[in-house]
Amino acid sequence: MLRELQPDVVIHAQALSDVDRCEQEPALANAMNAETVANLAQALDATQSTLIHLSTDYVFDGTKGSPYDELDRPNPISVYGRSKLEGERMALSYAASVVIRPSTLFGPGRMNFCDHVVSCVKAGQAVEAFIDQVTSPTYTEDLAEGISELLGVIDRASITTFPSRILHLANDGSCSRLEFAQRIVALLGAPRAQIRAIRMAEQGRPAPRPPCSALTTQYVPRLIGRRLRPWDEALQAYLASTDRLRGPAITGAGSGRTGH
Numbered sequence: 001m002l003r004e005l006q007p008d009v010v011i012h013a014q015a016l017s018d019v020d021r022c023e024q025e026p027a028l029a030n031a032m033n034a035e036t037v038a039n040l041a042q043a044l045d046a047t048q049s050t051l052i053h054l055s056t057d058y059v060f061d062g063t064k065g066s067p068y069d070e071l072d073r074p075n076p077i078s079v080y081g082r083s084k085l086e087g088e089r090m091a092l093s094y095a096a097s098v099v100i101r102p103s104t105l106f107g108p109g110r111m112n113f114c115d116h117v118v119s120c121v122k123a124g125q126a127v128e129a130f131i132d133q134v135t136s137p138t139y140t141e142d143l144a145e146g147i148s149e150l151l152g153v154i155d156r157a158s159i160t161t162f163p164s165r166i167l168h169l170a171n172d173g174s175c176s177r178l179e180f181a182q183r184i185v186a187l188l189g190a191p192r193a194q195i196r197a198i199r200m201a202e203q204g205r206p207a208p209r210p211p212c213s214a215l216t217t218q219y220v221p222r223l224i225g226r227r228l229r230p231w232d233e234a235l236q237a238y239l240a241s242t243d244r245l246r247g248p249a250i251t252g253a254g255s256g257r258t259g260h
């Protein structure tokens with residue numbers, strides 16, 4: 001298909017992003033997060049396309065104590081993180097590729113932690129939120145816009161002059177899951193008591209998560225002249241855009257055990 005279409009750009013966002021499932025099915029994780037990328041890189045050799053490959057903050061162990069930039073050394077602590085790091089290696093084996101690492105995603109489409117909190121709040125149910133996991137929540141619309149702006153400065157020739165082919169693209173700042181949930185509750189005007197602060201270990205999930213995988217960037221402002229806006233502004237924009245501040249409970253909240 002790639003040979004036939006000869007696309008200018010391929011944005012590769014496919015993955016098995018259910019971190020716990022990856023831990024339980026490492027062969028599947030490797031197939032879906034690394035082998036797929038190896039196959040893609042090979043297929044791209046018959047094209048002149050640029051590859052944008054999506055990776056993750058979970059390639060880091062989360063022990064640095066401050067946000068990770070592109071120069072920090074990955075050290076994944078889960079099957080998911082290791083398979084994604086291998087996927088990065090495969091993507092970078094294709095010369096005209098850029099790896100983009102966002103952090104905890106929220107936005108329209110697939111159920112995410114933000115939607116889960118909104119849904120519980122509207123249904124009057126309690127929500128558990130981790131006090132000991134810090135990330136840089138990233139609005140998918142902002143991520144898409146950032147990628148689109150990057151594509152304005154990326155082409156096959158310019159990639160070779162890039163200071164780094166790995167870029168961190170996340171909304172600015174960081175917070176714990178607890179702070180994130182509390183902010184959603186505040187924006188919805190619901191009682192703070194609905195949020196129950198817990199530690200990651202209390203849920204006994206199969207996969208370990210990095211305690212602090214907040215991201216920052218050395219390179220994105222040099223390329224597109226800006227950082228993505230602060231996560232709080234992005235969260236307000238998302239909640240306003242989807243009418244979650246007013247509408248009825250959204251469906252499909254499940255257990256709240258969203259992939260990341």
Ligand SMILES: NC(=O)c1ccc[n+]([C@@H]2O[C@H](COP(=O)([O-])OP(=O)(O)OC[C@H]3O[C@@H](n4cnc5c(N)ncnc54)[C@H](OP(=O)(O)O)[C@@H]3O)[C@@H](O)[C@H]2O)c1
Pocket residue numbers: 012013014015016017018032054055056057084101102103104105106110259260
């Ligand atoms: N979620 C996060 O918080 C987060 C944080 C940082 C980075 N990331 C990265 O961001 C990217 C997107 O993650 P996401 O959470 O948005 O994942 P997602 O909701 O699970 O989306 C993954 C997409 O890949 C497709 N897919 C999976 N396996 C496929 C296969 N074998 N063939 C074709 N399509 C397949 C899925 O299709 P279906 O819809 O048909 O299932 C889905 O559209 C991934 O690279 C992930 O590692 C995610």
